Amino acid sequence: MRLLHWVLAKREYLDQLEWPSEEWGEKPIVSRSEQEGSYGGDALFSALWSDAGPDFYAGCGTGIREGGGWQVQDPNIHIWNVDDAHSSTVHGEWEWLNEQEVHDIWKEESERMKLELEERARESQTIICTFLPGNGVADFLIDRKRMGWMRMEYVPKYWGIRHSTAGLDQFSTWTIERRKDGSWVMVITRLRGDAETIIIYSGNYRRICQEAWCVDH
16 A cells, blocks of 8 residues: 555656665665556555544655554544334335445446536646445445345345435435444445435344445535
């Protein structure tokens, strides 16, 4: 992970740093065209998503010293219990989404998010970035715990829900995580819509908790 900075960052920045040759060996000689051809060499910053905790990546800087790596910025998590009043069957206007269907939605949503972020960046004249759910990012959140949720009493069949007429304007997707105490929590992986969208499927999970990251109240 420390070497990743040397691949991504601008050459002008890296030239100011000292390569720890005693520990890492001789510095590789890479031309600017080779670096740029591998989609590196022009980054102003980098961001990553991980649940390894805040300390590991923070220690992965550009050299051998601890520190100088990735920093956690303004995280927030909302957790709530869903009671029986919120676990009734959803009728008519809503469609349940299986694993393939949420995968397809994430592809469409990623393209939509790109356009929206470009527009917001132009309006605000600032740099805006996010993690897109496509290209396996959101798929991984389901697959990483597959061996666990496949053993649940009620094996999940659906990983999302959308409004039958509003489509991508009103939908939610989720995954299932297991806590250290053995309980299960449903984590919202993508949400577009209002409060009604989030009241989903929890009754079939025996009233497990729901959790959302970086969502305003």
